[in-house]
Amino acid sequence: MTNLPTSTQRKLGLVIDLDTCVGCHACVISCKGWNTENYGAPLSDQQPYGADPSGTFLNRVHSYEVQPDRGAAQLVHFPKSCLHCEDAPCVTVCPTGASYKRVEDGIVLVNESDCIGCGLCAWACPYGAREMDAAEGVMKKCTLCVDRIYNQNLPEEDREPACVRTCPAGARHFGDFGDPDSHVSQLTAARGGFDLMPEQGTKPVNKYLPPRPRDSLDQTDVLAPFLEPVAQETKGFVAWLDRALGAL
Amino acid sequence: MHPAPSVIIFTTLSGLGFGLLFWLGLGLLAPAGWVALAFFAVAYLLAVGGLMASAFHLGHPERALKAFTQWRSSWLSREAWLSVAALSIMAIYGAGLVFWGVAWTPLGWLGAGSCLGAVGATSMIYTQMRTIPRWRTWLTPALFIALSLGGGALLAGQITFAVILLPVAAVVQIAWWVRGDRALARSGTDLETATGLGHIGTPRAFEPPHTGTNYLTREFIHVVGRRHAQKLRAIAFVLGYLLPILLLGLPLPLPHVAAALAVLSHITGILASRWLFFAEAEHVVGLYYGKRVA
Numbered sequence: 394m395t396n397l398p399t400s401t402q403r404k405l406g407l408v409i410d411l412d413t414c415v416g417c418h419a420c421v422i423s424c425k426g427w428n429t430e431n432y433g434a435p436l437s438d439q440q441p442y443g444a445d446p447s448g449t450f451l452n453r454v455h456s457y458e459v460q461p462d463r464g465a466a467q468l469v470h471f472p473k474s475c476l477h478c479e480d481a482p483c484v485t486v487c488p489t490g491a492s493y494k495r496v497e498d499g500i501v502l503v504n505e506s507d508c509i510g511c512g513l514c515a516w517a518c519p520y521g522a523r524e525m526d527a528a529e530g531v532m533k534k535c536t537l538c539v540d541r542i543y544n545q546n547l548p549e550e551d552r553e554p555a556c557v558r559t560c561p562a563g564a565r566h567f568g569d570f571g572d573p574d575s576h577v578s579q580l581t582a583a584r585g586g587f588d589l590m591p592e593q594g595t596k597p598v599n600k601y602l603p604p605r606p607r608d609s610l611d612q613t614d615v616l617a618p619f620l621e622p623v624a625q626e627t628k629g630f631v632a633w634l635d636r637a638l639g640a641l
Numbered sequence: 642m643h644p645a646p647s648v649i650i651f652t653t654l655s656g657l658g659f660g661l662l663f664w665l666g667l668g669l670l671a672p673a674g675w676v677a678l679a680f681f682a683v684a685y686l687l688a689v690g691g692l693m694a695s696a697f698h699l700g701h702p703e704r705a706l707k708a709f710t711q712w713r714s715s716w717l718s719r720e721a722w723l724s725v726a727a728l729s730i731m732a733i734y735g736a737g738l739v740f741w742g743v744a745w746t747p748l749g750w751l752g753a754g755s756c757l758g759a760v761g762a763t764s765m766i767y768t769q770m771r772t773i774p775r776w777r778t779w780l781t782p783a784l785f786i787a788l789s790l791g792g793g794a795l796l797a798g799q800i801t802f803a804v805i806l807l808p809v810a811a812v813v814q815i816a817w818w819v820r821g822d823r824a825l826a827r828s829g830t831d832l833e834t835a836t837g838l839g840h841i842g843t844p845r846a847f848e849p850p851h852t853g854t855n856y857l858t859r860e861f862i863h864v865v866g867r868r869h870a871q872k873l874r875a876i877a878f879v880l881g882y883l884l885p886i887l888l889l890g891l892p893l894p895l896p897h898v899a900a901a902l903a904v905l906s907h908i909t910g911i912l913a914s915r916w917l918f919f920a921e922a923e924h925v926v927g928l929y930y931g932k933r934v935a
């Protein structure tokens with residue numbers, strides 16, 4: 394059903410910490426690894442070893458350089474997967490009812506056997522969180538690892554999304570934003586978690602934590618003064634070479 | 642946006658076909674027998690041909706019937722219903738004209754209304770996209786409907802209406818282009834809101850997630866050079882609007898030849914303008930990839 398639920402019992406989602414993400418892409422790989430062999434159609438690759446490799450991913454890591462008015466630029470690694478929006482425009486545009494938001498936990502999913510592969514939901518998502526699989530012709534997106542988080546066959550510590558479980562920097566956190574005491578809610582409150590593109594009106598559940606301010610030293614290396622060139626003026630043969638080359 | 646031929650052909654031809662059916666249903670012309678059959682055949686070829694072309698855009702065309710289920714929320718689903726309604730009603734109305742030479746007027750009006758509804762629903766699929774600021778304006782449905790009515794009048798031989806409606810469509814087209822060029826900048830979405838990093842400084846896309854292409858870059862990021870866009874706009878404007886208006890409006894010898902040329906020119910011009918409709922449309926996801934029109 395492509396009408397959105399007016400409210401969901403829980404609001405499961407991720408907190409992504411832009412301060413600690415080191416841009417290692419481990420979450421990209423573990424996401425692809427888990428999701429290509431579990432829920433739904435596999436995440437196909439086209440020409441993986443050819444000249445123009447391409448494939449379906451549910452999570453991708455961008456990198457941005459941020460230049461402040463003063464001081465050095467800062468590099469920010471930026472993982473992005475579905476934000477499981479409360480007002481998900483991808484759901485309401487779907488003509489078949491294949492895209493839906495679950496009432497019980499707010500996860501946005503695609504029922505692949507109903508999807509006609511029209512691509513409209515990917516048009517409607519501002520974040521680029523949905524990708525059409527070129528081999529299956531159906532829409533793929535982050536499932537919040539719905540087949541892990543409730544999976545009684547997995548050990549307790551593995552019942553969280555693959556990307557969260559794998560992140561070596563602890564930059565991804567999973568929990569219920571509907572519960573103000575959950576650690577994701579607390580983390581968001583403590584660190585000033587924010588929404589991506591709030592003006593698009595999607596009300597994302599996932600929150601991003603801003604990078605902490607960096608130290609701003611005047612010089613980056615205390616040894617730098619000792620590395621200045623010793624001889625400022627050239628003499629002898631080198632001076633002659635310098636003049637001769639300069640005259641050319 | 643990637644200008645997919647299937648969608649360009651679909652929106653152009655089915656718009657024209659529904660426009661022609663609109664004028665037939667309105668009853669200002671009531672052809673009978675073979676003439677009626679010819680008119681309806683052309684209209685159905687355009688409308689149904691366009692709809693079939695759109696099916697090529699689907700990953701699973703065999704499940705297309707499922708697209709009728711979500712009319713409460715989805716414009717694509719509404720479009721499916723309105724198209725089928727328009728085509729069915731007009732088939733019955735057309736049968737009356739062709740076989741019995743009678744025009745069931747109320748049925749014709751109902752059909753004409755559904756035709757406009759179908760074109761309107763098509764345009765709303767694009768208009769509803771907040772992610773594509775160039776499309777998100779009431780000028781989009783206005784343009785689609787004006788073009789469908791104007792082009793339909795041209796095909797239906799309603800010269801008086803065509804020379805009024807085509808200039809109207811031309812004005813809407815220009816307004817749509819002018820507004821569209823500033824739409825993304827005005828939408829308030831930029832890399833700063835996309836990354837939320839604006840409070841630190843000016844963000845710049847440093848490294849994409851992959852060195853190659855992906856579905857998103859192929860489908861949503863299509864950069865047309867400004868110079869080409871201006872040239873294509875000029876071509877679209879001259880062929881789609883100006884030439885047909887002149888051919889119809891001026892007292893030329895051989896009016897039928899002039900009308901046929903006007904139709905050909907109009908279709909070519911509108912195909913060019915529809916190519917631009919998609920090719921020039923910038924999806925906000927392009928911001929994440931550091932891609933803007935040059």
Ligand code: SF4
Pocket residue numbers: 474475476477478481482483484501517518519520521522523534595
């Ligand atoms: S991030 Fe995109 S795909 Fe995910 S719920 Fe929001 S709009 Fe839909």
Ligand code: SF4
Pocket residue numbers: 486487488489490491492503507508509510511512513514515531532
């Ligand atoms: S691609 Fe599939 S899930 Fe997306 S809108 Fe079309 S039918 Fe719905």
Ligand code: SF4
Pocket residue numbers: 423424425427428451452474475534535536537538554555556557
């Ligand atoms: S929650 Fe699961 S599906 Fe979503 S990005 Fe993480 S690993 Fe991928």
